[in-house]
Every structure is written in C-alpha cells, then in structure tokens.
Amino acid sequence: MTKIDIFDPAMCCSSGICGENVDQEVVDAAAAVSAARKEGVDVARHNLASAPLDFASTPVVRELLESEGADSLPAVVINGEIVLKGAYPTLAQLRAWTRRDSAGNSDSQVAHDGRSELRAASPSCCGGASGCC
Structure with a gap:
C-alpha cells in the first residue's frame, strides 16, 4: 500500500485549522x-512546528x-x-497516487516545477458514474 506523507509548514496546531x-x-x-x-488511504501530516524531527x-x-x-x-x-x-494535494490527487498498475507505476507524474500532473483515469472522479461527486 502506498503511504503518503504531507509535510506542512510550521502551524500553531497539528491540523492548521485554528486561530482567528x-x-x-x-x-x-x-x-x-x-x-x-x-477511503482507506494511508496519509499522514507532519507539522514543522510540532514534529521537526x-x-x-x-x-x-x-x-x-x-x-x-x-x-517550499x-x-x-x-x-x-x-x-x-x-x-496541498486535492482528494483526487490523493486517490490517484494510491492507484498502481501491475508494474507498480503511479498514475501521476512529477512536473518540472514539482507539481504533479495526473493522468485522467476516467471521465469523472467516480469512474463514470454520474452525480456522485
């Protein structure tokens, strides 16, 4: 299973959703x-202020x-x-990064500026189902 780690800038609390x-x-x-x-995605956030190690x-x-x-x-x-x-990644990116083909390749590529470029797997985020997103 793919583990995704998000390294946040220093924030006042672990979620970053605090203060005025x-x-x-x-x-x-x-x-x-x-x-x-x-959805079962293994994703962890790390705050520079609280987890510098x-x-x-x-x-x-x-x-x-x-x-x-x-x-950065x-x-x-x-x-x-x-x-x-x-x-920050979107939910669609988090989902795409966890999909792997049989060779173990990711559905995303890293662009020259470090931002990801995702290949569309289907016309909608729900694999073709309408109205669910």
Whole structure:
C-alpha cells in the first residue's frame, strides 16, 4: 500500500485549522486528508512546528528545506520522492497516487516545477458514474 506523507509548514496546531485567520487552503487540505483516510488511504501530516524531527529524518524533505527553505512547504512525499511542493494535494490527487498498475507505476507524474500532473483515469472522479461527486 502506498503511504503518503504531507509535510506542512510550521502551524500553531497539528491540523492548521485554528486561530482567528484560518487559511482556506489548509481547511480544504484537512478535508481532503480526512476523506482519503475514510477511503482507506494511508496519509499522514507532519507539522514543522510540532514534529521537526520528521523533517530532519526524511532526506528529500531535509534537502528541500536546505535548498529552498520553508517557503517550499507543504511538500508531499511518496516512497522517498517529492510528488508535490508548494501546494496541498486535492482528494483526487490523493486517490490517484494510491492507484498502481501491475508494474507498480503511479498514475501521476512529477512536473518540472514539482507539481504533479495526473493522468485522467476516467471521465469523472467516480469512474463514470454520474452525480456522485
């Protein structure tokens, strides 16, 4: 099973959904992660403020922080590879990253800027069913 790790910038609480000025992008990401987990996706979030050792012990994230700084966060890591940086994943991306073909290849590719490019698996997010998304 694919494990997805999301490395968040430093936030005041583990979810990032606290305080007076809540960032809608963080709210959307939390909702996507929650929905993905309910579907059985193995996804974990790591907050730079509360879990700095997670960042230090993950080579690609440590290198990213050393070369680009904390402004490059959030970063999504799958199997030791950064598949997205500078933005939170959508639920569709989380789902796509967990689909594998028989050769073990992912349904996503990493673009030159670090953002993922997803191949469409079907005309809709529900595999062709209408009205469910």
